[in-house]
Amino acid sequence: MSRQIQLSPSLMTMNLDKFKEEIIFLNDKVNSYHIDIMDGHFVPNITLSPWFIEQVRKISDVPMSAHLMVTNPTFWVEQLINVKCDWICMPAEVVNGVAFRLIDQIHDAGLKAGMVLNPETSVDALAPYLDILDKVTIMTVDPGFAGQRFLTEMLDKITQLRQLREEKGYHYEIEMDGSTNKKHWKLLSDANPDIYIIGHSGLFGLTDDIASSWNQMVAEYEEETGFQFDNGVYKHN
Template structure:
């Protein structure tokens, strides 16, 4: 049986003119804040930044999870740790030459370590350090933009991550990023997802009032999964 689900609002989808109020609402409801750091190179978009994390950390009461959609993650790790990141999660595709050094650096700075896999990247790509990570994020859309359709082939990757975790006693959380909403909750939860990143369709577009939007999300999730 799956554990209690965790929810991580994607702050690139929030109303950035109302950050403080929305964070105050989410502090008592969410489990993590998902902060996308993009460089305009690894993905053709630029969103949030270490400076945003620094400001967020002054009002957040839950861990800040930084997703590094950047070509050179090492350039961001120290500044994000100093800014208040709880998790630092580079893409597996960007750390192939120095994965162990990156993992050790993140942990030495007091942060938890995550790794993110693009839809076309198999779990076998991280097999030699999978036991070292605290969280695996499986992209269920191609990275870089919100509002994309769900890639169903990722359900098998989620099941594989769950099987490996159970068989080997690994401690990582299994997280999904992309198209988490009423159309996918049941399949994702049953496949083994533990952390659900909530964006426009899953949370912020459900109601103009974020408290009501959260309540609607939880009711939808309970209806779909029983949790």
């Protein structure tokens, strides 16, 4: 049995003093880069920006996915369209009244639209526009900071989204974000999202060297899940 999954490192958690080195190493190993954009209001933190995406593009052609944690999604969607961010994922909690307009705006620009569900928000909140989304991101931690407590019960949302996709013929991909590491690889693998966001505890913070950290991450995934890593295809032993 084989399983195709996607890996998306969270660049908020990378070692910025080794920015170029780590990006170049990861370019031929990952499916996308995860860019957290926080405004200090939706969550009490401020990180990254469309400008950061432009800097990464100078040394990478890997697709980039922006995770908005902002109170004014309209402003940020426009900025991300301007830099042609491949995926623009909005917080479901603040798009009431503008969701269809923003999704259409993203699609009209030839880009992909996603929604992010914080732990307290149910999958039902996406019901009006689930059929036109390209991605749904499930937060398995409270948003805003790295290192938050893993919320096991959020994995049920991944199962629910997979069932809905199969029943309704929806095309969105399912992504999980939060505490993706050795402690939780088995639980996450059983829930079977399409895309894993990997950050400090699962990759960048494992060692002082990105190649060693990558090898350790792969070894831990294989040990915990029983799947073997082979260029993005995970085959059951």
